[in-house]
Amino acid sequence: MSAPTEAAASLPPLPGHGGRGEPVLQVRDLVKHFPVMSRGVVRRRVGDVHAVCGVSFDLYENETLGLVGESGSGKTTVSRTILNLETATSGRVRYRGHELTELSRRRMRPLRRELQIVFQDPYASLDPRISVHDIVAEPLRIHGRYGPEAAGEVRELLRLVGLNPEHANRFAHEFSGGQRQRIGIARALALRPKVVVLDEPVSALDVSIQAGVLNLLMDLQGELGLSFLFVAHDLSVMRHVARRVAVMYLGRLVEVAPAATLFARPAHPYTQALVSAIPLPDPRKERARRRIVVQGDVPSPVRPPSGCRFRTRCPKFAHQLTDAERTACVEQVPELADRGGGHPVACHYAESVALL
């Protein structure tokens, strides 16, 4: 590739993150704080919710990158911020030579054709007052592409996601959760995007329905060469769909690795706790498993712990480290770097453990 210049289409990819091919979307040091306002007549800013703190990753062509974390990890904020639906506090989001964080809403609009999103809640994300046809046709109308062939196009999109095109004039509430999520997918695909952010696309669905939607997403990606950023809290789903997985905790990435590696040999104590907390639908294995149970709840993101943010719940910090070793956890923010395990981990004392 050409030497990096001002106008270079992409930044140098992050080393060790295990991506293949060309990065499409590059995120560097992304920070998003939400102000916390005091109550009362005169509302003053009394603090910040540190939702996302210095997150960096590359999304490659035709790959699914999983972004996993529990509630309060900031994963949803990441998905909104990289699409410029929330303004980043600082950091860069690079898409094909465009610095998205610097674009105005008007300048961002044409790029929205290529960057799409599927939302978590199939009940709230579809306007209850317009027909399914109008929902799927909306992106075409917004971008002035609603021509004489549009009706056929919408039918084709509905067929593509496994819905009966005859039902196009029904309203969203006449469909089940899984069908509604398919409508949301058809809408996201209408403009033929390159990158799709999937924000918990199946977590509101029953398992038997969820599997169909996951299969659909995987087919779409394989055939259309899409890049997916798959945001979810369910590690089993992640394991199934993602090639690489990034784990978030309290606004920071703690581990990034190929899916197989991450689940077989997680190196960060948080990832280990997460993997061991997922119940396996297999009675013998489930009863014979080794569990790493973490204590307490996620701390408030308004005043996150100093140093390593996981230290307040970390079993390693609590039981294995000496006081001298703990100083580093309290005082230094562990960087996301390869610490000998072959993939980046943000733990001073990272150590791969086989859990499954």
Next chain:
Amino acid sequence: MTDIEAPGSAGTGLPRADHEFTVRHRTQTQLVLRRFVRHRAAMVSLVVFVLIVLWAFIGPHLWHYSYQKYTADNSQAPSWKHPFGTNASGYDAYAQVMRGTQTSLEVAILIALGSTVVGAVWGAVAGFYRGVVDAVMMRIADLVLTLPLFAIALVISSRSGGAWYWIAVVIAGLTWAYVSRVVRSAVLSLREKEFVEAARALGASDAWIIFRHLLPNALGPIIVNATVLVATGILTETALSFVGFGVQPPDTSLGLLVSQAQTAVDTRPWLFYIPGFFIIAIALTINFIGDGLRDAFDPRQQRVRQ
């Protein structure tokens, strides 16, 4: 826990469809209609109101007296020939009440339409942008609300020569602010819905979001308010005409008829009480219809009724 996820997103708090079993699906409109039809007072009122409207607009074509024509009979009590009697000048009161009802309804409906359109757009824009835009727009609306409607209407309509649509425009210019407040509060909650964020993610402009998504979803409160405004409009028009600053003769309205008959309350009570009864009937039926619509659109706010 602090809500860290972006506004409008539910994080991982699963919004599982928690209805354990599904009953037959109905469209929003069907549901509203069903609930409305069950509201007895509203249904009766609707029937009565429709009858009054038909009578006022079709009746004059079938009736053999015109509201502008003298008859040979002066100051007659109600009879088969003149069901509502006649006044001192020999006008047929039946024809006059029909014409008066017509004018009053036209004024009222124009008021409702005008203030609803202006108020809805105003409120939606303010609620959508929030912040400074909202503050400025709503202060203007508040200002309009503090203006003494009656005094202003008096001043302006006295100069407008009594054309009925002028009266409507003036009153609408002072009542839209009520609508804007209602619509604003509806939009404030709607704008946080995920489908609005979805539209934004598709690249929709603000105008697109306001007119395609927010206003249609705020239709419930808008319709309810428009209905109530019809009743307000009738009463305001009546009051203005009563004191002589509304509709001017030779045209007539219910308010004007009552006003003209006030000296005759004791001698020819039918001239006073019959138009008065129509004013009350229209205002009441519309209020009941408004009640029924409110309950139909928002079943959670149901009030106690037998």
Next chain:
Amino acid sequence: MTDSVLEVHDLNVEFPTEDGTVRAVRGVGYRLERGESLGIVGESGSGKSVTALAVMGLLPGTARVRGSVRFEGTELLGLSDARLSDLRGSGVAMIFQDPMTSLNPVYSVGYQISETLLRHNPGMRSRAARARAVELLGTVGIPSPERRVDNYPHELSGGMRQRVVIAIAMANDPDVIIADEPTTALDVTVQAQILEALETARAETGAALVLITHDLGVVAGHTDRVAVMYAGRIVETGSVEDIFYTPRMPYTLGLLGSLPRLDREEERLTPITGSPPSLLNLPPGCPFAPRCPLRRETCDRTEPPLRPAGHAAHLSACHFADELVGTGAGEVFDTAGADTEALARFADTAAQAPSTHAEEDPA
């Protein structure tokens, strides 16, 4: 006879609605042995929660409940509210998905635990009750319980609240704990803590557990027997091993096959097509038939009864249960995702579509 604490027999629950009668629970029966744990799994609308509410007598007055629920030999259906409240808490305790349905926001958690204790132990002193409350909070894993005892529910996190509910549930040493989706609203790391607290509560009280959940993983780790519900009925029941390793009802098989697994890399999931039937005016025949790959003519005519499949304690409601011996979900179910033809056409046109990109370079 064995020593059963809870016996549910032919339980039916109907809700009259404007459109007709919703038959939410249809002939559900199970027997719970002392100290045993039974998992009831099903998706939303399967009737699993309604069953639990019916057992506890907590359904709204409009519900029509028929059948029999016996707790240690006493028939609960038709019992007066006062008698039922006596039993709730001391005999049968319930844990709901949302802890705030059982906690009162205006009283401290200590007060609420003491209240339960005092109600069922008339001779108890309030100081003793408080001490016991602190002890119970400690048992369910609340750190520094002597401080937390004076907290109000809103001062606690979701996980902490659920522990308080578990503490209340175990306060009077119940014989049965019914937990309805106790961890559904929680994050996985907190879920693991709560399940541990639940295990502790069972160990302390020796109570039998009915664990209602949609999460097959939770069931696999915490129950001895499993009942799978679909469309208001139990469609398969047996030991956890029976259900997870040799399912004999296509629905169970499909459910297991549609589950992405952490412990292995599967090529393809096997979704169950369609969606569960409406329980309003349910057509005759097997309610799973419209989604079932084994469907034949009989399935549309007669609803199969629960009958032994494999051995006496493993029951399945399928006419063709025997055909499932030794098959995997992938062999029975279709693994379809996208419509392949439509996908190919879409991919073609996508390739032809001009890049929309170059139009607006920043000037």
